Amino acid sequence: MKTNTFKYAVITGLLIFFAACSTKRNTFLSRNSHALSTKYNILYNGGIALDKGVSDLKSQYKDNFWELLPIERMQISEDVLAPNETKNKDFERAETKATKAIQKHSMNIDGGEKNPQMDEAHLMLGKSRYYDQRFVPALEAFNYVLYKYPKSDKIYEVKIWREKTNMRMDNDAIAVTNLRKLLKEIKFKDQIFADANATLAQAFLNLKLTDSAIAKIKIAKEFTKQNEEVARYHFILGQIYESQNHKDSAFASYQEVIDMKRKSPRQYVIQAHARQAQQFDYEKGDTLAFVKKYKDLLEDRENRPFLDVLNHQMGLFYDKNKNYNKASKFYNSSLKAKSSDDYLIASNYRNLAEINFTTAKYVTAGKYYDSTMVYLNDRTREFKLISKKRENLEDVIKFEGIAQRNDSILKVASLSSTDKAIYYQKYIDNLKKEDEKQRILLEKKQRAEENASGGKTDDVASAGMAQKASKTDNSAPVTNGTPSKPGDFYFYNPATVSFGKIEFAKKWGKRAFGPNWRLGSSQDKNSSDEVADEQTDEKEKVVDERYTTDFYISKIPTSQVALDSLAKERNFAYYQLGVIYKEKFKEYKRAADKLETLLNNNPEERLVLPSMYNLYKIYEIIDPAKAAAMKTRITSNYPNSRYAQILNNNSVSLELGSPEVVYTNLYKEYESGSYREALSKTELAIIQFTGDEMLPKLELLKANLVGKLYGLKDYKKALNYVALSYPNSQEGKETEAFISSKIPMLESLYFNDLTPTSWKIVFEPANSLDDKSTKPLLDKLNKFAKERTIETLTVSTDIYSIDRNLIVIHGIKSEESAKGIAQVLKEFKEYKIEDKSIVISTENYRIVQIYKNLDEYVSGDGPTFVLKTKPAIELPKPDVVKQKPEKIKREEINTIQNDVPGGKMDGGRNQQQNPPSKGNSNTNNTPQNMMPPTPTSTPPRKP
Numbered sequence: 053m054k055t056n057t058f059k060y061a062v063i064t065g066l067l068i069f070f071a072a073c074s075t076k077r078n079t080f081l082s083r084n085s086h087a088l089s090t091k092y093n094i095l096y097n098g099g100i101a102l103d104k105g106v107s108d109l110k111s112q113y114k115d116n117f118w119e120l121l122p123i124e125r126m127q128i129s130e131d132v133l134a135p136n137e138t139k140n141k142d143f144e145r146a147e148t149k150a151t152k153a154i155q156k157h158s159m160n161i162d163g164g165e166k167n168p169q170m171d172e173a174h175l176m177l178g179k180s181r182y183y184d185q186r187f188v189p190a191l192e193a194f195n196y197v198l199y200k201y202p203k204s205d206k207i208y209e210v211k212i213w214r215e216k217t218n219m220r221m222d223n224d225a226i227a228v229t230n231l232r233k234l235l236k237e238i239k240f241k242d243q244i245f246a247d248a249n250a251t252l253a254q255a256f257l258n259l260k261l262t263d264s265a266i267a268k269i270k271i272a273k274e275f276t277k278q279n280e281e282v283a284r285y286h287f288i289l290g291q292i293y294e295s296q297n298h299k300d301s302a303f304a305s306y307q308e309v310i311d312m313k314r315k316s317p318r319q320y321v322i323q324a325h326a327r328q329a330q331q332f333d334y335e336k337g338d339t340l341a342f343v344k345k346y347k348d349l350l351e352d353r354e355n356r357p358f359l360d361v362l363n364h365q366m367g368l369f370y371d372k373n374k375n376y377n378k379a380s381k382f383y384n385s386s387l388k389a390k391s392s393d394d395y396l397i398a399s400n401y402r403n404l405a406e407i408n409f410t411t412a413k414y415v416t417a418g419k420y421y422d423s424t425m426v427y428l429n430d431r432t433r434e435f436k437l438i439s440k441k442r443e444n445l446e447d448v449i450k451f452e453g454i455a456q457r458n459d460s461i462l463k464v465a466s467l468s469s470t471d472k473a474i475y476y477q478k479y480i481d482n483l484k485k486e487d488e489k490q491r492i493l494l495e496k497k498q499r500a501e502e503n504a505s506g507g508k509t510d511d512v513a514s515a516g517m518a519q520k521a522s523k524t525d526n527s528a529p530v531t532n533g534t535p536s537k538p539g540d541f542y543f544y545n546p547a548t549v550s551f552g553k554i555e556f557a558k559k560w561g562k563r564a565f566g567p568n569w570r571l572g573s574s575q576d577k578n579s580s581d582e583v584a585d586e587q588t589d590e591k592e593k594v595v596d597e598r599y600t601t602d603f604y605i606s607k608i609p610t611s612q613v614a615l616d617s618l619a620k621e622r623n624f625a626y627y628q629l630g631v632i633y634k635e636k637f638k639e640y641k642r643a644a645d646k647l648e649t650l651l652n653n654n655p656e657e658r659l660v661l662p663s664m665y666n667l668y669k670i671y672e673i674i675d676p677a678k679a680a681a682m683k684t685r686i687t688s689n690y691p692n693s694r695y696a697q698i699l700n701n702n703s704v705s706l707e708l709g710s711p712e713v714v715y716t717n718l719y720k721e722y723e724s725g726s727y728r729e730a731l732s733k734t735e736l737a738i739i740q741f742t743g744d745e746m747l748p749k750l751e752l753l754k755a756n757l758v759g760k761l762y763g764l765k766d767y768k769k770a771l772n773y774v775a776l777s778y779p780n781s782q783e784g785k786e787t788e789a790f791i792s793s794k795i796p797m798l799e800s801l802y803f804n805d806l807t808p809t810s811w812k813i814v815f816e817p818a819n820s821l822d823d824k825s826t827k828p829l830l831d832k833l834n835k836f837a838k839e840r841t842i843e844t845l846t847v848s849t850d851i852y853s854i855d856r857n858l859i860v861i862h863g864i865k866s867e868e869s870a871k872g873i874a875q876v877l878k879e880f881k882e883y884k885i886e887d888k889s890i891v892i893s894t895e896n897y898r899i900v901q902i903y904k905n906l907d908e909y910v911s912g913d914g915p916t917f918v919l920k921t922k923p924a925i926e927l928p929k930p931d932v933v934k935q936k937p938e939k940i941k942r943e944e945i946n947t948i949q950n951d952v953p954g955g956k957m958d959g960g961r962n963q964q965q966n967p968p969s970k971g972n973s974n975t976n977n978t979p980q981n982m983m984p985p986t987p988t989s990t991p992p993r994k995p
Contacts, residue, residue, distance in 0.1 A: 090153045090169035098149030098176050105142030105183060117323045118395050120291050121284065123254040123269075124216070129185060143184040150177035171197050171204040175213070182217055191217045208234065208244045212251055219251070224258040231255065246275035250285070262292055283309050283316035290327060299331050322358040325349060329365045334372045342369060360391035364400060376407045398427035402438065414449045418442060443772075444636045451625040451632070458622035465608050465615060472608070476601040483598065619653065626650035627659050634670055644670045661686070665695045698739060711737075711746040718753060727851055731757040748774065748783040755787075761854045763904030768795055801899050803909065808893035811870040813861040813877075814906075815887045820857040829859060832883045836873075837861065843869070853904055860897075867891065 113127050153173040178193030194214040197204065204210070211234050215227040231252040238245050253268035266289065273285040290305030306324035309316055325345075332342060346366050349355055355362060367382035383400045391397055405420030421442040428435040464472060597603045609615060626646050633643035647663045647670070655663070664686050671679035687696045714737050721730040734754045741747055751774045759767030768791070775788040815833075819825035830847065837845040845863045852858045864870045874889040890910060892900070900906045 087167055087169045090167060090173065094149050094153040094156075095169060095172060095176060098146045098153070098180075101142045101149065102146035102176060102180055102183075105140045105146065105180075108140065108142065109183060114392065115319070116395075117326075117393075120257070120295070121288050123250050123257075123284075123288070125284075126183070128220070140184060143180045146180040147177060147184070150174070150180060171201040171206050171210075174201075175206055175210055178210075178213060178217075182213065182220075185220075187217050187220045191221070208238055208248070212244070212247050215255070216251055219255055219258060224255045227255040228252065228259070241275050243275070243277050246272045246277075246281075249275070250281070262296065266292055279312065279315045280317055283312055283320045286312075287320050287324060290324070294327065294331075303328055303331055318354065318358065322349075322355060322361050326361050326365050329369065332369070334369075339369075339373070360386045360389035360393065360396055363389065364396060367400070367403065371403060371407065376411060380404060380407055394427045398424050401427065409445075412452065414445055414452050418445045418449060421445065441637070444632065447632055448629065451628045454625040455622055455629065458618045458625070461608065462615065462618055462622065465610070469605075472605050473601045476604045479604070480599050480601065620656060623650055623653055623655040623659060626653070627655070627663055630663065630666060634666060640670045640674050644674065661690055661693055661695050665698075668699070695739075711741045711750075714741075715746055715749055715753070718750075722753060722757065725851065727757050727760045728854060731761065731854075748781040752783045752787065760851065763853075764795075764798055764902050768799075771795070798902060801902060803896050803899055808867070808895055810862070810894045811864040811867055812892055812894060812897050813864065813870055813874050814890040814892055814897070815859040815885070816852075816856065816890075816906075817859065817887055820859075821855065826857070826859060829885065829887060832877070832885060833859065833861060836877060836883060850901075852901070852906065858906075867893070 110125050113125050115121055115125070150173050154170065154177070158167060158170055158173075174193050174197045178190045178197070181187075181190035181193060191214065194210050194217060197210045198207070198214065201207070211230065215231050215234075218224075218227040218230075231248055234248055235245075235252070238248060249268045250272035253265045253272060256262070256265035256268060269285050269289055269292075273282055273289075276282060276285070286305050286308040290302045290309070293299075293302035293305060306327050309320050309324040310328075313321070329342070329346075346362060346369070349362050350359065350366070363382045363386035367379045367386060370376075370379035370382065383404050386400050387397065401420050401424040405417045405424060408414070408417035408420060421438055424438055425435060425442070428438065464475060467475060609618070627650055630643045630647035630650065633639040633646060644667060647667050650659065650663050651667075664682060668679055668682040668686065671677075671682055683699050686693070687699055690696050718730055718734055718737065721733070731754065734750060734757060738747065738750050738754065741750065755767065755770035755774055758770040771787050771791055775784050775791060815829060817826050817829055826849070830849070833847045837847050843863055843865060845861055848860055848862065850858045850860050861873070864873065870891045874891055877883045877885045877889065890906070892909065896909065900909055
């Protein structure tokens with residue numbers, strides 16, 4: 053009987069269990085069974101995974117305190133994920149658990165959900181997708197809760213999460229509308245109310261409605277229960293007030309963060325101190341209190357993770373007060389703290405660069421600028437500005453070095469013999485002190501080596517140990533008699549060499565170089581002589597030439613020609629520095645100082661007027677009284693100069709008209725091949741129209757003319773000037789793109805040994821610019837070309853450089869034929885041309901016109917590599933859509949004439965004799981290379 057009862061009880065229990073597990077029956081047992089299993093099993097584990105994922109997400113997130121902080125601490129990643137791929141395994145686990153709860157425990161009966169935990173399951177599903185940055189599926193999950201469970205106790209929270217998702221999808225206006233409705237629905241002012249206001253504040257910030265955002269942040273700050281959020285909201289308020297220039301309100305908000313002390317995360321407190329420091333009045337503020345405050349902060353052990361920020365602020369404080377030594381010390385301390393903030397590191401390097409630039413340490417400044425760019429985003433405006441400044445520093449470093457070196461030489465050369473000796477004796481005294489320090493250091497290293505080796509030393513211990521010690525350091529070798537750092541390679545260090553010689557003389561005396569030099573028997577001296585020599589050697593001092601004034605005085609140039617050359621080079625460097633500081637760095641005081649120094653150094657005549665005119669333009673900005681005096685000086689002393697005409701508002705004679713008309717005429721001259729005349733007129737036009745909107749076009753026209761007449765190297769420099777001087781103009785932007793994409797192609801050209809398409813014979817008469825002198829040669833060549841029936845030849849006068857023309861025969865099919873023609877022209881009595889002829893392939897002639905290296909070709913010094921690539925065929929015009937470079941085929945090499953700075957294939961012909969017949973490959977109707985905008989594309993001038 054008991055057995056049957058037990059059996060029936062088991063069966064009954066199983067039936068009840070299966071009935072409770074059913075999701076199709078709406079019973080009290082089923083509802084509570086599934087709810088219990090969902091809440092305390094699946095959702096509990098999913099909640100643990102979700103919390104862990106959020107914790108990891110916040111710990112990995114780094115706030116960028118250089119920008120306005122977002123309300124929510126979550127970083128959006130731009131990484132593209134594969135289908136079904138997740139960023140975080142914890143969020144994937146949470147989503148899996150939520151999905152499992154919905155699939156196995158959902159009780160959707162008669163159109164309604166009977167399991168009260170399903171709203172939380174969908175909420176967890178949406179959160180996990182949101183944190184995994186899959187916002188569309190997350191929005192779907194939140195909308196499902198709002199649609200299926202409108203009476204859920206989580207409905208307000210779900211609405212907030214839906215609007216956060218909308219904001220992540222840039223639907224800020226929709227979020228504002230929905231959150232405003234939500235705030236009217238919420239009855240209790242609890243954490244949900246605070247979160248709703250904070251979310252609405254973020255939507256307002258996204259829409260740039262800062263006043264509305266401030267009001268909502270204040271409400272959120274009052275009702276949130278989390279200290280971390282309170283501190284963050286205070287800090288964000290301070291940032292907003294600061295952006296609105298409400299300094300007092302910003303200072304008070306940051307002070308609220310500071311007053312929270314340990315209730316606030318330490319990063320907010322430190323950054324609040326830093327923000328307050330940025331508002332410090334360096335002229336009227338209490339500097340003693342500021343220094344004391346930051347000294348206490350630096351000494352606080354709790355602030356050790358933030359020494360990078362604190363030291364940076366101290367560096368800024370001393371930097372603003374022009375105490376550059378202390379500023380550099382704190383900037384370096386900030387760098388040593390190994391900050392994780394890349395922009396802070398970049399700021400330290402940038403400020404150190406500025407300090408070194410201000411103190412005229414340009415080489416060091418350049419290195420710091422290099423380090424700055426390593427830590428800056430290369431897409432930012434600041435990176436581009438620093439990059440250009442670094443490029444400009446190359447010229448500054450070059451010319452400052454020339455100016456300082458030549459100034460020093462000329463100053464010493466002007467001293468009397470006595471003063472020179474005194475000057476160098478002071479240097480020698482300092483040099484001896486430095487060498488003595490190095491000698492002591494080397495002796496210490498020797499003793500350390502001896503102790504380490506147990507006292508065993510070689511016979512030549514002094515020199516040997518010194519050399520061993522020197523190998524432990526990698527310092528650069530020293531030249532020109534300048535003492536180097538301890539530990540340099542032995543024979544690079546004059547101090548160690550001198551020390552070794554003295555020690556050797558003390559120990560061994562005078563010994564002839566040869567085998568067995570240590571043995572006394574090898575010397576032809578008796579013992580008494582050796583003793584006498586040793587005593588004499590001990591008293592005798594080995595004189596180092598570096599310790600004699602004659603060594604240095606003998607190196608000073610004495611001839612007037614050499615001194616004049618140094619002065620001329622120095623003066624030109626000063627002029628270049630003045631222009632660079634004025635035009636590229638806007639350092640007007642420094643520029644004025646360089647130009648004033650130049651005028652006091654008796655410069656050559658060509659530098660006087662440009663220097664005075666540049667000083668006038670500088671004084672207009674920094675000292676109007678000096679500007680008026682300089683104007684009077686120019687107009688009275690040089691009344692007929694173009695600078696005087698400009699200052700008197702007289703126009704320069706350029707077939708006058710508006711800037712557009714002048715530019716149009718110059719451009720026509722450029723197209724016609726009158727490069728020399730166009731260049732001189734363009735330079736005058738640039739002076740006349742300084743400040744006009746046409747100036748970038750004129751500068752670009754000048755750059756192309758420079759390329760035609762001076763070659764690729766000067767062409768690149770001129771283009772670089774346009775790109776750096778007018779970076780915001782259309783010409784500047786397209787020129788910069790051209791430099792980066794096309795110039796490297798042009799620079800890759802070499803004399804090549806590909807199968808030539810045709811050959812040329814080049815003549816350069818003695819007076820190549822004189823038409824009368826070249827006419828006999830042209831007549832003979834034209835006569836020969838007309839009589840030639842085998843080949844169709846043409847003769848032209850090609851512009852080669854500013855002061856050289858070439859007369860060229862074109863259309864020769866082979867090298868043998870070209871050499872034969874050259875021989876005929878030289879020897880036949882009908883011609884008897886005495887001018888030297890050069891046989892050159894068409895491809896190499898193009899390269900000669902690019903580089904202006906005909907002399908190298910003739911002498912055979914040029915490189916002879918195969919030309920594997922060529923530039924794009926069309927070079928962009930500033931007002932034309934830029935073309936993408938093409939892949940170049942080997943057989944297309946004959947079209948390279950369109951890319952050379954000289955324009956046409958033959959460098960621009962100003963005379964054409966015997967035009968070729970149709971179909972000749974040597975015609976001149978080739979497209980131009982990088983041109984300034986055509987007159988028809990010039991924008992109309994504003995009235």
